[in-house]
Amino acid sequence: MKILVTGGLGYIGSHAIVQLLISNHEITIIDNLSNSQKETHKKIKDITGKNSDFYKIDTTNYAKLDNLCEKHNFDAVIHFAGYKAVGESINEPLKYYFNNLLSTINIAKLAIKYDINTIIFSSSATVYGNGESPFTEKSPLLERTNPYGETKAMCERILIDTQKAYPNLSLFLLRYFNPIGAHKSGLLGEIPNGIPNNLVPYITQVAKGKREKLQIYGNDYNTPDGTGIRDYIHVVDLAKGHVSALESNRTGINIYNLGTGKGTSVLELVNAFEKVNNIKIPFEIVSRRPGDIAVSYADVSKAKRELGWEAKLTLEDMVEDAWNFEKNLKKEENKND
Ligand code: NAD
Ligand code: UFG
Secondary structure (H helix, E strand, C coil), X not given: CEEEEECCCCHHHHHHHHHHHHCXXXXXXXXXXXXXXXXXXXXXXXXXXXXXXXXXXXXXXXXXXXXXXXXXCXXXXXXXXCCCCHHHXXXXXXXXXXXXXXXXXXXXXXXXXXXXXXXXXXXXXXXHCCCCCCECCCCCCCCCCCHHHHHHHHHHXXXXXXXXXXXXXXXXXXXEXXXXXXXXXXXXXXXXXXXXXXXXXHHHHHHCCCCCCEEEECCCCCCCCCCCEECEEEHHHHHHHHHHHHHCCCCCEEEEEECCCCCEEHHHHHHHXXXXXXXXXXXXXXXXXXXXXXXXXXXXXXXXXXXXXXXXXXXXXXXXXXXXXXXXXXXXXXXXX
């Protein structure tokens, strides 16, 4: 298939493109490079040996997107582009509403205009709010605790309403749980901007000696060891979920949780990292981070049943690959040195 991938040089998009190229799809990438580097395009080629096209285009720019879609005959669009930093979204809500909503509206408009059959959208477990795990796709979407999460719920709504008005469109809303890890080659992974907000990038920077110690946000949750529980999924498994959705040929509105179905606490993750990589991670327990929930993990049976997809890689694979990526990161590639 001929696929437009927005935000394709980012963390998840780049891993998804590798899997799509391996499956012989024809890829056009657009990215504004606000949170990625152009060199990633070459790294994708180095890993797969296959070519893809890259254009530096902002998805909020309707005219440029229109021009691109007019020239290509895309069968599908996978829409990763967007801002994702929870804390920043609280301080700069309009930046998030503008980028994430306008980008999604533009993609939906162009899918209709150019008869692009399929839209796959990057949603998030955050849409379930502070609900009860395991989350199924039928779990209620409770109030989000930050504007970023709100944009994901709003984009889902926009795309669902669009599909209802244009029933020929196949829509996939993929709700990611906590993607971590990196490509085995060590070439692709997550390079956070500034001080990492997320657990695993923080841990790898402590391991590298760039940060003194990890702060664990609370050990007084109602969980077996008191620390927060999440459903960590290897980014390569997550990437493969997009290929399964695309190749399923399903029609209508399709919503899937992409996770492993297993919950891991912060302390369990730190222990796994230390054991697999043989590195001590100093930490201190500090107070809870506002907006965090105690437990979040997925019921993944729907994706297995309907897409034949399930996560295969283990927590050990995830922490090994995350460290392999950070270890090999050159100084000039680091945005926070
Ligand atoms: P990322 O920041 O690494 O990738 C997003 C990419 O989109 C970046 O390359 C960025 O430069 C680009 N981009 C942003 N705004 C753009 C615009 N207006 N025009 C063109 N390009 C633009 O993030 P990621 O972790 O790869 O996430 C991909 C998607 O998945 C995002 O929509 C994110 O909200 C969603 N998601 C991520 C997680 C996670 O934990 N990483 C969890 C759930 C959902
Ligand atoms: N944590 C720490 N110390 C840190 C960072 C995190 O203890 O320095 C803890 C958190 O309190 C939480 C767990 O580690 O219990 C995971 O936190 P992350 O920040 O890595 O991930 P979140 O579950 O908070 O959020 C992530 C993404 C969101 C997305 C959500 C669900 O950042 O964008 O997963 O997909 F919405």
